[in-house]
Amino acid sequence: MTDLPALPWQARQWDRLRAALAADRLAHALLLRGPRGVGKGVFARRLARLLLCEARPRENEACGRCRACALTAAGTHPDWLTVSPEPDRATIGIAQIRDLIEQLGLTAHHGGYKVVLVDPAQACTREAANTLLKTLEEPPGAVVFLLVAHQAALLPATVRSRCQSVTFPVPDRAEALTWLARAVPDVEPAAAEAALDLAGGAPLDAVVLCAPEARARIDALTEDLRALLVRQRSAVDVAGGWQALGAVQTTERLTRVLQQAARVLAGSATPSGQNRDGQHAAASSAMQALVAELDFERLFELHDACRAAWRGCALRQGLNEQLLLEQLAVTCRESQSTRPAGR
């Protein structure tokens, strides 16, 4: 009935909210939190459609047949308000929240719930979040706020405390792989598994990473690392390229690339020199070239640096991204291999 299929690893969260809704106990503000790429946004939209569906009391999902469902599917339901950063902006500004509040002051067109989706909620500036907070404290009528956040820690504690948290962890690996095989049937299982690893176990992110252009970007990052390790390129040059991707994405992807490198390195260290579980077969030539420059000591040093940088930018707004990326590139370039030369 819907182009928003239920994701199998979200059944527990769905059942819990569905039960609360049936008992008329649904919190008026929900904070859907968890890593990027696990489907929080899909879940929020599925819930929004159910809240607005005219057949809701009888159905477990939005019916897909009523007038409201036609409007939500077309993205034109007047009682569903979405706030996201405007094009070319990284943040949600106070003007957007003021507009939202003004629209909430109007009566619901269809006489039921109004649904507000804020995605990603951590993109709210401090002023925007504080303005939103006042509305969360005194919601105007039957409104349900759905705040979607993969970096919920960036939201003020006052906003978080006004919301009921619904947590979306990374699903079980086997379940994710089964789902992925159906989602991207043309991709070889080993490649899908490698994409899931690079996505940190987040299945929707893994789908994105299965696309040829995304794989090319990962290969480019992998090659950047190798070029730094062999001092083929300068830190400033490499960091300049990284800036286009942004500090959060770059540091997250680099961390995952190094995690995959660790698996490849472990695989290549087996006595036969062969991989144990197909990981090596899935490794790109860029990955194999990177691994050739690494021993575990150097790999862990790089991984720690990338991970620290990722954590650092995930927890701070208004960060100097250029500086952070340049420092990271310098660290990578200056790392030492203990592996004997001409191995």
Ligand SMILES: [Zn+2]
């Ligand atoms: Zn419906």
